[in-house]
Amino acid sequence: MREKKPTLIVTFDTTTAAMALEKFCMERRLPGRLIPVPREITAGCGLAWKAPPEDRKTLADAWTQAGLIWSDMRILLL
């Protein structure tokens, strides 16, 4: 069983919002990656942005400035 560690998870209301954010992050080499939304958050479906917890402010600032939308941001043990 792999070790769990604190992880920043950002969720979205729509797939397209998640994909737009991913494109933005990749162009600017921002930390993190897109994953299927963890089961710990929902039994449903969707995409989530996963990043190290320490990058929370960097990401939130960059996304706010760019006018990008996200739904929820939290730290989980994953």
Next chain:
Amino acid sequence: MIQVNAIGDTCPIPVVKTKQAIQALGGAGVVQTLVDNEIAVQNLTKMAQQKGYGVTAQKLEERKFQVTMTVGENAANLHAEQETLCQPRPASGAEKTVVVIAAATMGAGDDALGKTLMKGFLYALGQQDRLPETILLYNGGAVLACEGSVSLEDLQSMEARGVEILTCGTCLNFYGLTEKLKVGGITNMYTIVEKMTQADRTIQP
């Protein structure tokens, strides 16, 4: 006689413990092994037969079986040992088949042809004697489970006959089709991965 208690042990431990006991005999003798499931009885019996030991098995009570092996003076390792099967191979009629529909078209080349081929595939799939356990639809395939799909009736018919039909929710959301799903349920990537990896075979047209 050596007695081996393998109650609660998972495969292949009962066979391993029994082999160790037989070695400890240092020659002729009897080893009696207690197990709690039929598969272990089968594995032990097969092992004994391969090695030329006498073997009998008895059910003592629910989830308690006794396998008695008699090692003779001249018991020889007659056959190369076959692998112990920790899970029974399903009879071919019981194989879990998962069909993966990853696009609205079948094959690459002409899209109109591809749509026609996919329609034909889903129709023919429904005509088989043995239906798949699950059909997974994602990306371009997700539209086939929605209102207006030419394959809707075929999918609904298979669902009515027990086939589990699951469409990727992320994909439905992307295409704006979430409210238009007309057959089966919505699933996520983790379930899709589980269904595929736990299938005996996956078929992707």
